[in-house]
Amino acid sequence: MKIPVLAVLLFLLVSVNEAKKYGRCELAKILKKAGMDGYYGYSLGNWICMAYYESRFNSRAVGRPNSDGSRDYGIFQINSRWWCSNGKGKTANGCRKSCSKFVDDNISDDITCAKRVVRDPNRMNAWVAWRKYCKGKNLSRWTKGC
């Protein structure tokens, strides 16, 4: 009996340690405070919806390698080919950050970088998941009750 219980406890500890999952309203509050509501014309719902479909609100998410070998990091899945450096392969490093900065639990630099990304001509189309699941949709449910 002792071993399974220990194993379960260890598993829970490891899981907790591996993922900081923001709550929907928790994230809404942080993004609003950071001036994301209406940033470049995108309402708060767009950012929450994007973060959900990119990372499921997990600030430590690291995506599987993309076809060009780059990876995506953190709650907004910021790409290492264009926006941050992971020390592997070519990068434009537009946000002048190490990608590791985007997988800690302090998302203030993720927010700064997302603002930089959306200032590019692609705007929010830079996020494939946003284009697929959020663009042009009724986004009221993402901020409901927050």
Ligand SMILES: *[C@@H]1O[C@H](CO)[C@@H](O)[C@H](O)[C@H]1NC(C)=O
């Ligand atoms: C998060 O990081 C920023 C700098 O990137 C810092 O100013 C801020 O105090 C940090 N917040 C917390 C809660 O540690």
Ligand SMILES: *[C@@H]1O[C@H](CO)[C@@H](O)[C@H](O)[C@H]1NC(C)=O
């Ligand atoms: C979006 O959905 C909400 C709740 O379902 C509804 O009240 C609202 O009228 C909708 N807005 C638009 C623009 O369709």
